[in-house]
Amino acid sequence: MDNFKVIEIKQSVFADNNREADRVRAELKKEHTFLLNLMSSPGSGKTTTLKATIARLKDKLRIGVMEADIDSDVDARAIAETGVKSIQLHTGGMCHLDAGMTEQGLKELGTADLDLAILENVGNLVCPAEFDTGAVKNVAILSVPEGHDKPLKYPLMFEVCQALIINKIDVLPYFDFDMDKVREFALKRNPNIEIFPISAKTGEGVDAWCAWLESQVEEWVRQD
Amino acid sequence: MDNFKVIEIKQSVFADNNREADRVRAELKKEHTFLLNLMSSPGSGKTTTLKATIARLKDKLRIGVMEADIDSDVDARAIAETGVKSIQLHTGGMCHLDAGMTEQGLKELGTADLDLAILENVGNLVCPAEFDTGAVKNVAILSVPEGHDKPLKYPLMFEVCQALIINKIDVLPYFDFDMDKVREFALKRNPNIEIFPISAKTGEGVDAWCAWLESQVEEWVRQD
Numbered sequence: 019m020d021n022f023k024v025i026e027i028k029q030s031v032f033a034d035n036n037r038e039a040d041r042v043r044a045e046l047k048k049e050h051t052f053l054l055n056l057m058s059s060p061g062s063g064k065t066t067t068l069k070a071t072i073a074r075l076k077d078k079l080r081i082g083v084m085e086a087d088i089d090s091d092v093d094a095r096a097i098a099e100t101g102v103k104s105i106q107l108h109t110g111g112m113c114h115l116d117a118g119m120t121e122q123g124l125k126e127l128g129t130a131d132l133d134l135a136i137l138e139n140v141g142n143l144v145c146p147a148e149f150d151t152g153a154v155k156n157v158a159i160l161s162v163p164e165g166h167d168k169p170l171k172y173p174l175m176f177e178v179c180q181a182l183i184i185n186k187i188d189v190l191p192y193f194d195f196d197m198d199k200v201r202e203f204a205l206k207r208n209p210n211i212e213i214f215p216i217s218a219k220t221g222e223g224v225d226a227w228c229a230w231l232e233s234q235v236e237e238w239v240r241q242d
Numbered sequence: 243m244d245n246f247k248v249i250e251i252k253q254s255v256f257a258d259n260n261r262e263a264d265r266v267r268a269e270l271k272k273e274h275t276f277l278l279n280l281m282s283s284p285g286s287g288k289t290t291t292l293k294a295t296i297a298r299l300k301d302k303l304r305i306g307v308m309e310a311d312i313d314s315d316v317d318a319r320a321i322a323e324t325g326v327k328s329i330q331l332h333t334g335g336m337c338h339l340d341a342g343m344t345e346q347g348l349k350e351l352g353t354a355d356l357d358l359a360i361l362e363n364v365g366n367l368v369c370p371a372e373f374d375t376g377a378v379k380n381v382a383i384l385s386v387p388e389g390h391d392k393p394l395k396y397p398l399m400f401e402v403c404q405a406l407i408i409n410k411i412d413v414l415p416y417f418d419f420d421m422d423k424v425r426e427f428a429l430k431r432n433p434n435i436e437i438f439p440i441s442a443k444t445g446e447g448v449d450a451w452c453a454w455l456e457s458q459v460e461e462w463v464r465q466d
Contacts, residue, residue, distance in 0.1 A: 059283045059284045059285060059365070059367075059388075060283045060367045060388055060392055060395065060396060061283060061385075061387060061388025061389045061392060087395050088368065088395060088396060088397065088398075089394065089395060089396075089397050090391070090394040090395050092391055092394060092395070111372075111398065113337065113366075113368040113369050140368065141283070141367065141368075141395065141396070142337075142366055142367070142368050142369075143283075143284045143365065143366070144312065144337040144364065144365075144366050144369070145337050145366075145368070145369065148335075161285075161387065162387075163285060163385065163387035163388075163410065163413070164283075164284055164285025164387075165285045167314070167316055168284055168285060170313065170314040170316060171284065171311050171312060171313060171314050171316070171317075171365065172284060172312060172313075172365070173312065173313050174312075174335065186387065188416075189387070189413065189416050189417075192412075192413050192416055193413075
């Protein structure tokens with residue numbers, strides 16, 4: 019596959035990550051490229067959600083994906099099958115990406131001809147929330163089997179995200195998951211967070227999420 | 243509840259975590275106390291597995307539990323309801339526990355009258371694997387909804403554990419989870435890992451896991 023490659027990213031050399039993140043965002047702004055930082059626990063369905071998202075948006079937006087993982091290339095291969103440009107970032111054991119690491123990925127991906135670049139962060143509900151990657155928006159996925167109490171236990175993740183996808187709603191009947199409570203707990207952490215219950219597997223709710231994402235990209239690309 | 247308290251643990255001051263971990267283990271050995279370090283992603287069912295484990299072992303072993311969390315005290319409250327001693331360790335945003343932090347918890351818990359102390363680590367499949375806590379054995383939980391590919395993506399966790407619990411087997415019919423593949427991938431990371439498929443919710447498989455844990459405790463407590 020020529021739309022697929024693996025790169026080993028290096029530890030960042032920037033002392034001030036926030037400044038570096040602002041610089042990355044300013045560069046993206048110049049190129050009219052939106053960067054989405056997608057975060058979640060391992061196994062919440064980030065890659066499946068991305069595949070469903072790409073299927074709906076790839077005729078409207080030029081999309082590229084960076085799949086961050088400690089090891090393996092299974093996710094980038096899965097994304098490459100959708101036909102969009104995809105690269106695998108190996109973090110060498112690191113539990114998160116910062117702005118400098120993200121920038122290495124963006125350079126390999128090439129953003130000049132992209133409307134939407136997506137970073138699938140390392141599966142981890144803790145560390146990635148601590149680092150601004152330079153993304154325009156942060157989105158977290160929480161899946162039904164993980165339980166509705168997660169905003170209580172991992173507060174920062176829900177504070178730094180502008181949207182929360184509740185994935186795997188097709189298995190709601192088999193789990194003690196309270197949708198009202200998860201909304202209450204997430205909004206307590208972040209009163210402005212947008213919440214999208216979806217099943218990436220069946221497609222339920224994915225259109226609403228994609229409409230929101232598309233509107234965010236349009237707003238960023240058109241703004242001066 | 244007088245078997246329940248919350249403590250804020252401080253960042254460790256020890257430069258050499260491995261040496262500190264060996265010191266913690268030597269202290270536990272003197273007191274004939276076994277320390278289990280239980281790790282997993284958020285929402286894999288660590289607390290539910292512990293409740294099922296305690297129900298089966300509390301008449302045979304004197305058990306105490308440390309629940310590590312960034313915030314909230316829901317887990318320690320749940321454990322306290324089982325009647326065993328339980329403390330909540332707040333990590334102040336930190337994504338893992340090291341030996342020095344674990345020792346602060348052990349002192350608060352009091353181990354002199356315990357056969358089995360259990361540390362429920364922060365929900366995170368990455369960082370906790372990097373730090374020896376002083377535990378006698380490390381055990382990971384992977385739940386069916388997370389997917390069978392996790393040993394490929396998070397190699398270190400599966401390398402440092404002596405046993406792997408595959409939880410939530412009651413929902414196997416609703417997920418594309420391949421039990422043969424997860425065994426193959428986990429054994430590739432660690433040929434000696436013991437694997438226990440269980441449902442902490444229904445109790446299926448829990449006896450086999452508890453028998454293994456009990457045998458490990460017995461061996462540690464009796465050995466000179």
